[in-house]
Amino acid sequence: MALHPEQLLTFAAVARSGSLTAAARERHLSQPSVSSQLKLLASSVGEPLLIRHRLGMRLTPAGEALLPHAQALGRALEGARLFAAELQGLQRGTLRVVASNTLAAHVLPRALAAFHARHPAVTLNIQTANTHGAVRALLAGETDLALIEGPAQPPTEGIRASVIGHDTLRLILPPGHPLNRPQLNAADLQGLPVIWRESGSGTREVAEGVLRQAGVTVRPVLELAGTEAIKEAVISGLGAAFVSELSVRRERAAGQLASPALTLPGLNRDLTALTPDVPSRTAHALLDELLALSHREQTLGKQTDPEQAGG
Incomplete structure (x- = not known):
């Protein structure tokens, strides 16, 4: 037994208006289409749902029992339309x-x-x-x-x-570090103790690729998750690190961290x-x-x- 939503909505419209003509107008259908849908619905249910009388249409007992379900379907669809409209207007979501x-x-x-x-x-x-x-x-x-x-x-x-x-990656050092000079080249970084971000970090991948391309081998001393932990470790003198320029503007301005310019391509x-x-x-x-x-x-x-x- 297949019950089609459109037939149930048409049935509810007829029950509401008591007229095939009014229901056809409400549903934007022809009157023969409304009659056809009602016949198909009654066939699926297995019982007559409406009876004609001189003033219009009247529900049978089966029709009265089915009507609340058809009305609930209409309310659910209207709620879904309202929900979609609110989503499209970003009024919810x-x-x-x-x-x-x-x-x-x-x-x-x-x-x-x-x-x-x-x-x-x-x-x-x-x-x-x-x-x-x-x-x-x-x-x-x-x-x-x-x-x-x-x-x-x-x-x-x-x-x-x-x-x-x-963004640009910056090498950061504690202010008293021997490499705290205006500019460093690849040779200056050989064997440098470095604090790395965790595996999977985009910052780490870019920095490792730049050093590899320049033929530089550094000495990993520590691996930390998160830039804040990295900065604190560098300030404490545990090693140097590569971080986003965005993340060290305040510390550089306050003199807490040094960041020499690097003559290495690929840091952007x-x-x-x-x-x-x-x-x-x-x-x-x-x-x-x-x-x-x-x-x-x-x-x-x-x-x-x-x-x-x-x-």
């Missing part, structure tokens, strides 16, 4: 983001603040992971948006990559947002905020850079 530690701390907060101001009813679910963890979460369908440090090349088909900014990297090819509306809206923030920062950088400002 959930946004799931997994961001690498650097982006979670130094890029995401301002974009989230702007997003929340525009869409306060959307629930935010924000998690941090290293770059590999963020990509895995996206591929597993556990997040709507992954923010990573690294190239914009999507990791697999069905994933869209957008560059949302740029993209900051990338990954979404499915067809992103959720919430992910698309946050991506717009991230791109707008990046554009504002680039414009401000050009205005404050004397070389670019002077042409």
Whole structure:
């Protein structure tokens, strides 16, 4: 026995109006189509549902018993339409983001603040992971948006990559370190004791690749999860480290960390947002905020850079 939703909705419309003509108008159908749907529904139920009388249509006992179910279907569909409309207008919904530690701390907060101001009813679910963890979460369908440090090349088909900014890796040292000079070359770094981020970190992968390409071998002394722990270890004199320029602006300005310029290519990297090819509306809206923030920062950088400002 197959009961079709459209037939039940037409039946409820006839019961509500008591007229085939009025039901046809409400359902945007022809009157013969309404009659056909009612016959098919009665056949599926196995009992007559309506009886004609001189004032219109009257429900049979079977029709009266079926009507609450048809009405519940109508309410459920109307609720689903309202839900979809609210989602499309971002009047409700959930946004799931997994961001690498650097982006979670130094890029995401301002974009989230702007997003929340525009869409306060959307629930935010924000998690941090290293770059590999963020990509895995996206591929597993556990997040709507992954923010990573690294190239914009999507990791697999069905994933869209957008560059949302740029970053530079900096070598950081305690201020009293012997290598605290204005500029260092590859030879200066040979055998340098280095504190590394955990395996899977985008920062670590880029730094290791740069050193490998330059033929530099460093001496790993410690592995820590998270940039804050790395910075504290360097300040304490445990070794040097490679971190995002975004993460050490305050410490460099305060003189807590030294960061000599390096004559090594490849230390610049993209900051990338990954979404499915067809992103959720919430992910698309946050991506717009991230791109707008990046554009504002680039414009401000050009205005404050004397070389670019002077042409």
